[in-house]
Every structure is written in C-alpha cells, then in structure tokens.
Amino acid sequence: MNVLNRRQFLSLTGAAAVALNQSAAIGSRRELAKRPNILFCISDDQTWLGCSAYGSKMVNTPHFDRVAREGVLFNNAFVSAPSCNPSRASVLTGMAFYRLKEASMNHTPWVSGLRVYTDILSARGYHVGFTGKGAGPTDFKAAGRSTNPAGPQYNRRYHQSGSKGITNIDYAGNFEDFLDKRPAGSPFCFWYGGRDPHRVFKKGIGLAEGKKLSEAELPPFYPDSAEIRGDLLDYAVHTEWFDEHLGRMLKKLEDVGELDNTLVVVTADNGMPFPRAKATCYEFGIHMPLAIRWANKVKSGRVLDDFVSFTDFAPTFLEAAGLPVPANMTGRSLLAILQSGAAGQVDPKRDHAVAGVERHFPGGRKGGWGYPMRAIRTEQYLYIHNLAPDRWPAGDPEGPVWPDDDPTGGFGDCDGSPTKTYLCNHRQDHAYYFDLAFGKRPAEELYDVKEDPYQLQNLADRGHYANVKADLAGRLKKDLVQTKDPRALGRGDELDNYARKYQKPLGQ
Template identity: 45%
Template structure:
C-alpha cells in the first residue's frame, strides 16, 4: 500500500504544479473575477428538467441558464448519496480520498480544504442557504462553519406549499448580498432541500400536473401509484426552479448577472427504488447547466461525459486563484478552457463514482461498497461485497410499544431506499410476481461486476458483464477503473477497505438488524 501512496503523492504534486501554471497561462488578467452562484438540488435525476424535453416538469429558470450558457447531457456525480457527493464537489476529490466525508452522516476532516474557504481567503464573500454539506457533523473535526460557508437560513416563508422547505432561499440570498462590500465578489451556495422526500402526497395532480406526461423508468412499474409519486417529485423540482428564478432576477436587477458564473446541478439521483444510493445511471446521472454571459458562449450543448469533481478547480481558475498550495491537492481538473472555447466530442472523458455507507441499513452499520466508471456508452460497476443486500437487510429488529421488546419486521427494512409510496406499493404487493420483479431489481443481491450500455439501456436493466461479445469493453473499463483506484490510493482496492466501516455515524439513527450470515 505504501508504494501506491508514494505514487499518489508524487502525481498529486505534479498535477498541483501543472495546475498552477495552467491557471497562469489560461486566465487573462483583463477578465474580471466572476461572482459564483452554485446551485444544487437534493435528489434530482437526469433528464428531469424541461430543457431536456421532459414534459412532466417545467423548469424555465434552469432552461434560462442553459440558453445563456452550456447544457450538459452527461454530467455524473462522484457518489449517489448526498454528503459524499457534496464533499467531492467541495474538495475536487474522489470520495475514497476524503475519508469520513466519503461516507454518509459522518464528519468532514478539516485537512481537506474546500473551494469556498479558498475563495474567502482570496477576498470573496461566502455563504449558503438551504442545505450545504450534509448530512453529517462538520464541527466534529474542528471546522467553524459548514464547508459550504456560513449559513443564511433565518428568513422563512409565512406560507408555502406542503412538503417543501420553509426556508425562503431567495430572501436569504438578498440578505447575504446586502452584507457584502461594494465591488466585492461573492461565492454563494444555494442548496435546495427539494426534491428530497417526503413529498406532499398528490400535490402534483393538485397543481394541474398530468399522469400521462410521466415517463416511468424501466426499473419501476408503470402504475398510477408510481406515476403520482413521480408527479409529486416533479412539483418539488418546479418549486425549486421558482426560487432559482428569484435569485437570477436579483442578480439582474443589481447588474451582476453577466459576470456571475452560475452552475445548477443536483447531488444525486431521484429518491426512488434503484435510483438514489445506487451507482446505476439514475443514481449518478444529474442535470447540469453552466452560464457566465460575460465569458461563456451561449446556447451550447455539451455531450461529453463530465465529472463533478472538476467543478472546484474550474471555479478556482475562473476566480484567478493561482499558485494554490494544498496538502491534499484536488484530483479534478479545471475545464475552464473547454467552457470558454467549447468543442464537444474531442476527448474521451471518464467519470468515476463510489458508494460506501448510505443509511443505517445492515447489521453492524455496514455499508455497501461500490465503485463505477462511466465512459463512452457504457457504465461498469464493481460490487465489493456482493454477499450483502444492496438496499439493506430484508429484516430489521424493531421496538414495539413501551416494552422495548425487539421484534423482527420485513416491512420498511430496505432503509437505503427513502420511504416512499412507490416503495410501499412494491413491498405491500410483493406476492404479485410482476411487482416482485421490480422489488427484486431494487433489493436483491447483485453480482461482483455489472456492465450496462446506458445509451440504449439508461435504466440499467440488462447486465452485459457475462456476455462474451462485450468482454473487450468490460476488460477495458475494468482496467481503467482499477488503474484509477490504484493511483488515487483507494483502500478498497489496496486491501484496507474496512477502514470505511470504522468511520462513525454522527447523524441519523443506528438501527438494529439480525447478525449477518
């Protein structure tokens, strides 16, 4: 393991020197440092925005940013879970490189520097509203504020729709903006709580949304219950989009929009069975738009695979933060040059992803370790513990009444799937063989490796890993994944993977399960 760590440090140092020189070469001094508005929803899959042609949802403000800049069609997060995905965005590092921050509900080691802190040191005013990094305990490791910045959450709605956050995001942004000095650039993180569950059941239809507009992914049954659940999810996306529009209007009123780098995305996929908390396409593939009207060409569609660990170094280069010295350098690379001079399809990009613990879903609070690579048309997945249940053990020990007597339950035990009408419908109807098929897709044990053509099979139903006609593709992706894990010192590949199980869960319940067999 030591020799690999030496290789990792040498490569990291080399990339740091190269990055500093590239920043110096690429950014012209005549370009004004932009403001940064980073916008992230909570649990939204691609293609659920109207800019992508999804008719069940209307997102005029997301679409506006796309028209003013770049619409990405293959953006991939580093993890299918909230806090590890956000940590990767903030640090520019793979999840297995961020220790506790690479799992769910733990801490965020202060030795991993985040781009908002770096920008604050460079003179930017920083802050966030809604959900920053989380869930987890950022103070456990000595941090003085959420890694996204100081919180601006005091302004609340007096009246807002059922199910959505009471935080008035736009008015909190107004308060933040009023506090900055004249001429001072800002870096603001708008973390919507939407469309995270729970939803107000039936709110989609109550607001005029139509069941026939829903496109049901192949991993879910096409039933009225599921379509209604998706409509409620779409309503929450639309609520978020309205708040985004109010922030854009404020920037326009203040004459700041042209020189603001606006990035709008999500932290992971939709909160449905086999999507969120899974390294399948619907867990990792997210919406992404970027605009900077003063510098980025408008109306461009980027069809290359894009990894979100590139966000932090790109923001820093745009802000002209040069000669950056980090003890733990960012592994992502700045793509500012590509954004300023867009040429799609010129490079074969890869995106890597990881999953460790999500919720408390197994005996001993064990996670479900996965690694994945997305390149070209294909997604390759390595399941490191195929003997474990991917959505959580089928049976949980639950407390009954005041007696604290523990009893075995097989309902609601799949805690790596958010509680949802769709999940309830599948569990309650599992005696129906057609519906059991969909429940098994989400919960049954999985093989050591999986391979999917996500261009023809975005729902990741047909595993090609055992098909000899795809042996060459599988071998290439497997080798590329293993190479990346080695040079970045991933403990899972280097024989110390159980270190991830030692990271404490500091937020959320610890559930009781029968001993794993």
C-alpha cells in the first residue's frame, strides 16, 4: 500500500484544485457565451404612430420596420409615465414610476438603493454601457453612483459640424467603441438612448429634406396651419435620424456575427413633444412603438395585441439572461408571449396597462405643485383620474418654460415649439384647440379609443357609461393598491413634497 507524505498530498490536492478552478472558469465562460446580448434602443419623445410599421406615411423608419418584420410588432405598449426620467427609471427598475420616490419625476436626484437591471447584469459578467441619453434628467451622483443607471457612458464620437447630423452624437460609432472594449466571451447589454426626436428641432429640415406640407399627418386636436404641418415634418426627420443610427447598429452586429444572438428592443420613452401629447395620459402621450427581435428564440413576422408596460422590460432581460427577477419588480417578463409563436392576444391576463404622471417640468406651477394623474387603458377604453383638477394640466399660464426662449411664457409642462406658439397666438380664433391643449380638465375622463382614437369626446358624465367608468375606476384603484402607489395608500403628500422640494432643473 502506497502512503502519501504531507508534501505529496498537498501537491496533488493543489493540482486538483487548479484543475477544478480552470474547469469552473471554462464552464463559467461557456455559460456566459450562451447568454444573449441585449440591445435596448429608446428614442426621446416619439409617439407610437411615428413609425412606418404602424402605417405612417409621414415618417419613414425602415430599420424599426425591419426589427418588427424579423421579430414581433406590439400594438399595445404603454409607458408607466409619459415623462422622460420616470419612464426611463421604470424601465431600469422594473417598477411602476410612482414607487420610485424622487425618481418619479424629472430633474430630481436619483434614489440610492434602487436596483437596476444593468447593475444586476454587470455583476453577472455582462459588458454594460450606453450612448446618448440614459436615465434622466436626474442627478445620479447624488445617490452615490459613479455612472448613469443605464451604465458607463460611451459618448466620445461626434459628427463633424456641417454634416446632416441633427443631434451631433455619433451613436452608432459609440456602439462600435463599446463593442471594441468588450472582454472576450462576455455578452453585452447596451442602451442606445437617442436624443431625437426631442426638441429643439432643426426648423425647416422637413421641407429641406423633400417632405411636403400635404404629407404631414395632422391630429384632429390641432388646427390646420402651415406652421403646425411644418413642425410635424421636422419631427418626422428627427425621428428618422434615430432610426438611421439603429440601422447602423444592426449592420454592425451582422458584420461581427452577433445579430441573431442579440435580443433587440426598439421603443420610445414617451409621446411626441407637442401639446396634448408628451406629459399627458392621452394616447399621444402614453402609447409607444415597440418591436422586438431575437432570431434564435422568437418566431418572426408576428403582431401581438397583448398589453405591455415599460416595467416589463427589466424582468424580460433578466429572465432572458437566466437570472432571477427581484421580488420588488412590478413588471412581468415578456418571454412567455415572445416565445409562444402565436399572434394576436396570447395572454388573456395582459388586457390593460396603467400609467400616470406626478410632476413633469420643475416649477411649472406656483409652489412647485405637480399635476398628478393616474390612468388605465384597455382594448376599448381610456380612463383618466386627474387628482388635482383645479390646477392647470400643462402648467400655469405664466411661469418658467423650456427652452428659455419659448415666447409663450407659460404652460411649462409643454415644450416650446412652433405648434405651441401658434396655439397661444391664436387662442381666440382657435379657442377649441387651445382649450384641448392647455385648458383645465375634469376630475375624470373616459374615452372610447376605438370610436374616438384622438380622445375628443369625454364620456365620463354620460349616464349610460356609468358602469364602464365605475368598473375602470375600480380596476385602476385595485392595481394601484396592489403595486403600492403612495397616493392610493393615502400618502400622496410624499410625492407632493418631492415636487415642491425640487423646483429648479436638476441633472442631465
């Protein structure tokens, strides 16, 4: 019988440990290699109808359309909040915006302790980064973060002055830099946060690019004027600029052989930057474009009617990466419906979405007050509860504005624009349209979105809709209580205090 001495034993066990560690490392790399890449693309202020895949003739988005054609197009995707920072925060945290304290509104500090999917993926071996606009406008350093919640920033490349560039960030070039720095064998998670079609627009670029005023798709809540039509055409070209960079990113992934192992999601953070759209709970504020492509896992060429909330993205990304979803996330993973192979309505429980607003533009109302709203959208109806109907929904008629040279001098929740200026300058001869955009609203609004897709006929006070209104109000309240909305739990002053504390723009 051979007996090992101490030195021989340690030598053999040490060698075995090294072999095991090497084997584990190889296994870990193999597991990482199996995980999908994630490319999340989010434009800034783009309504759901602002894509040719949804039938627009004014906006041409071939690369969004490609993702939809080679993947899945969603008809019912809705933000948690139609305002930049709370919308983006709900994506990152997987939680309804009203649970996010200061991050439930724009121009506030980020909240320490908020878990975001990018951090979770980074800790599990993903190469993470973003270009353009991540979470924001917010001060993430106030929460002790060294990077934006969307990840480390890649914004080194810019277009040369004089180029066609509207926003001069070279998003696709920055994506290439990000890929160049990826450790071998690591999956990536990249956030493409285009700053278009956020204002300020390059005025007249729509006509300069060959579009015609007759091609402008004019919603019926605006009067017909050359100024408004031209503004819409400018918006269209800015939207197309975002899509152009998306196309370059898809091409790069094809060139390096990574496209089919990449979960590609393309959407927008809130509605278009026009009156009665962005920062409202109407369709043009909360209803978003959404296309998802994942060639190796998701059957292509489908259109889904299931309702999607922006809180669903974080659980989807984590489940796709094989990671557990934190219990505090209110969203639900989309993988089941994505991988079902079916079209139309796949999950009967996905029959509604909830959205809302607290405070959009800081200081837009005297005393710092917001305009709190909660809304529920079903296949047929949109119900909106305005919790402070005595206030001006678009901000006080006189007050701070953005940009600073907005000649209207008020209604600060609505970005300055030729359309806003036209409505304000013609408030007498176009009183109906002015009131739709800026007038005070009742406590309850109810619209049949099938019969009234632009929300022009409020049915809330019509007796034969009383049961519909009561049912929707009850469903909304139940959802808000279950997801711990402070207002539904009698703690609305918590959110009011954040709005009143931060009355000046904060963060980028």
